[in-house]
Amino acid sequence: MAEAGEVVTTAETARAAGDVEGISYRPRGETKLKNVREPVTLLTVECDRPMAELVRDPVCHMLLDPSRAREHLSREGAEYCFCSADCRRAFEADPSAFG
Secondary structure, three states, X not given: OOOOOOEEEEHHHHHHHOOOOOEEEEEEXXXXXXXXXXXXXXXXXXXXXXXXXXXXXXXXXXXXXXHHXXXXXXXXXEEXXXXXXXXXXXXXXXXXXXX
16 A cells, blocks of 8 residues: 555554654555455654665665664674664675675
């Protein structure tokens, strides 16, 4: 249901996440989803940080705020940020597999 570069979530998921610094939601209305009885309220997730300040995890391609990335790695003069230890370990095991 998301457009290219867009993140969509349900109102229930946004409620469960609680307040997340730098994230806001824009209502998208209700929709009927396959195999779900009741209509679901959708929200567009918006990052209050300019895209130019975000970096991409080289393994899973998730966009990250470098100051909040869970894992960091310096390698051959380059700085990498990762969403998780799993992504960092995958990169360390075979950096050539990730561009």
